[in-house]
Amino acid sequence: MVHGSHEGASSSASSALTVEAPTPEGMLVQEVDVEVIDGEQGTASAIPTPRGNDEESKQHLREQLRRTLNKKESSHATSCFVQPISILRASTSSSPRPENRFSLGESSSFLARQEDEASDNFTSTIGVMQALVSIFLDDGDKLRCINAGNTRITFLLRPPLYYACVSSWGEAESVFLQNSYGACLSGVIISTCVDCSAMEPMLRKSIADVLVPTSKIKDILYVILIAQGKVITLVRPKKHSIHPSDLHILVNTIHSPSIINSSAAASWLPVCLPKFNSAAFVNAYVMFLRKEDQTQEQQSQHSQQSPTVQDSDAETRDSAEQLAEAESSHTLVEEQPAPEVCLVCVSGSADFEAVRNWCNTINQRLMQDGLLGALTGAISRGETEYAVGDLGVPGLRHFVYKSRSHVQVTMPLFEDPYDNPHEKRRLTTLYQTLYDAIHAKSGQGSTLKLQYIRTERESVMGWITQPFELYLALSPLLPKSGIVNAANAVAKYYRMFGFADSDLTDHVADVLVPVAPVPACHLPSTRLLTVSRSDSPSIMSWRLASQALSCVPRFCRALQNKAALRPVPAQLGAISSPSEFLKAIGRSADTKVTAETWEDLWEIDGLQLKKAGLAVRDRRYILWSMEKFRQGEDPAQFAHPPTPKKKILMDPRFKMSNAVFEVCVML
Template identity: 35%
Template structure:
């Protein structure tokens, strides 16, 4: 039976689909961070680690009772500062001043992320840590509280032990890791929060102009079979790397523990374990661990959009060494495109959307034309897409849609020329909606870069939705709405100079109310220099990590400032919005604060254009 037949058989129909399940929420336990030296242990295994990971890449619901929901229908919380769907409801839409809105953190001024020469550094004191603290009780009482395993001074000699076929390297690695984590001298204190944010654990942070390799992403089964690699590794190299990763994962699994990341020299290896699939990434960009884990989560979600979790579980239950590559045949291009989009698109990290920038009246007119008739009982979402961005989105009144599911849909549309050239009835799984089954999407690009997407739980609704599309087209063409939308596509980008703030180079503004972001086009000195853009994006990621306590910090920050010889960056989080700005390094701190306030004031008048507000429901 072909994969396509399998998908049709397991597609969701009305009677199988749960009645609008809420978006699942996942939490990550916070583990203590321990630095472990591996310098005095066996050298052959460390050489194997060094040779393997230092190899350069060859290529690159709405709540019916309260009504307190965001544009996508997800409930907001006033008690959390999570950048995903747990958003704080703003008390006012008025732009907030940094001086007037933010109270000091404890009794200290705002933390500083970096410590450039001649600039004072405001640090949080290190927390005392004893050797016994490195082992915390778990559900079985033996889980080690080790989140990161750092290898320092990995200088080795001698010949490396082969990974296959005798398993000798696995045994030596097992001894290395166990000896390192259990017997090595544990530092008397954990690194301070400020030092961690400055990137002292990763040498790449200290060289902002260094060239970084493309991140490498890998997927394997829990039996060690390679499934996907983003780089063009040789078969032998791929086999060795996957075998090594499998060994490291199994070392921790034997003690009912889960490896999260390894820092070796200037590289970080992050892991996401989603049995029966394991995912990991190798990066030397200097970003926080959370960034890589989010990107790996998206890769896993995209795999589930093609093969549901139920299908995967059933296949591996029948055969533990099942090879899922046949089911995923033809998806490499989709996965690589997803990876490319997630490198610089901040909406992936923040789990938000960036709608098409356009006049709000035009958006409302398009939404009115898309209001579905009452007879479509199983219709879930109605979307109008232009230029790769959402123009408008309609949803059921008591139902929400997760931004991650929309990212998967938009990536699918952008990665296939077939979908853009003909009417398509596509079975697709939205993992945040229902990871166990498919919904069906009617896709029709009425213009080369403008498409209609109708998502239904009824697998037999193609003809009905196709007929309704003709009615929608008549409405969109009556007052030339479609032509106006197409004309708005090249107007989506805007210049940072529109803010009118001297020294401002770039910014990212997130509306916490609408779960959406906006940012200007890259301009000098970043428009022609990919390395400079990479440096700024990585700094944004570190700032985001700081204000949201993604790396296990004791508490989130409201204001973070960092400065280098190339630029200065500021992160500012309030109830209505989050703001990340980049300015020239010559600005004083008071001028940086003024630039941030200028962006907040300017955005107050532009929200109607850049954000999808008050999306219709049916």
């Protein structure tokens, strides 16, 4: 049974096809090449194609394919469509990971693929995908995805590249598309931000200090230290930060076999970082910092016939390691341990020598100060990872915390019950579903503030606020209050300890992320891990969440606890009475609002203010100030006079074109 739908003119110009397979077993094709040819012949023979007229034959093919897809009855011609899918399935099932990503060059050249397995049927797979894409493209239409049983094949066409992604995980469509861009460990949440190692903050800071370029070095854009595919620290110009997708390009490039298997001391790569400047190249100097070893001592005496490496910046690994690498380079790429620490210096200039000297200096300083040793030690002892138990939040099994302002993400190790690949994948897919719903990536009506899903085995929740996004996996038995507590505890933890910037000279070191959590017993006070009433910084979001239309209402209603929504904050210093608070926030609020006691003040809500006859602007400001105060901020810091009315001196024509532009974007 094959049926397809071509979306109407009202929606975007793209095609989503659904192909229902009778049985999964029936889909697998053993002799792929033969069957493909059969399929193509089947199509060709079904249509009387006039030879020599390319355009006409294409037209025929398209019509035929559309007819085929719209047919309810299985027919001879349908085989041509089912088979391509089965090929993709076959290649999927033969790979260790359930997801395959392909990139096709528009000029029929295949460019890259996630998996490294070499297979002959691969060419035919690519050929079929190319054909499918081009058939629709000729019509000015885009192939978006094909659903075949549990497998979904998603296409993303961004000329000159086509991405095709095959998966049976059941992710949302948008997740696919994003995943296709970069290799990511745990799906889209990570692919949209920087994945960072947990680390002792002082060590990270010391390393970052070494990386900050001196004023002598011109045109250095980023200096990044990477280990285990994760960013240790990143130094960037103060004026702008690296876009996560640019960083992904860098990290992926560095981990491509040509670089990582290379025996070179360093590589100099011209790369385009499209989010930085899509019209130019920058140069990335990539250098693996290898542990200092003894070979340097033996370097001086050599005969003509046995030269050895002599440079401090050259590959100074001991011979055992070299042998190991030589051997492993013949085996699977996955099995080869990545070189431990990689220094990347992205520079706008082509002055290789200056960059190289600078990187050598960094290397020497890292070694001399013992920082490199401390870093590799921390990595090998597993200190760059942490367990969810370290946070001491009851019922919490796993989480992903993303700091939106830092565009960085952290998560603990996947532990029981998520330590096996299947469960890990299931959880990841749940996270992706949350992500998709929260961001309304797959054409949902509106974004959500919060989404809660309970499965038999766990409850998961995604929560987005201004500073962060949080995805939690919890015990399904945990009551709603427990979920709230857990979410707040994680949020609080990272708001207080996790992410911090430090400003240094012209370049800023993102003293990135996750401080490995200190075990609960080592914390100065366990108060951090429980939600005291003043510890609910983003309670506002909860309320908004409960108002979000498409959120699962059953759960959210229970979260709308008035007392929890508006806790009474502790009195702060000089501010101990309602009038003092109202004076402190300014705008003569004290003349507009009266409250008998401190508690009464914090009971005030918008409705009461409205009844008291306050203007919208004043109401908003007072409520906002109260919320700020609840979050522990000082009125002296956040109070501000009303902003004067904006004077719009805009050329009306400009406004018009702006509107037109927006319409274009909408389309």
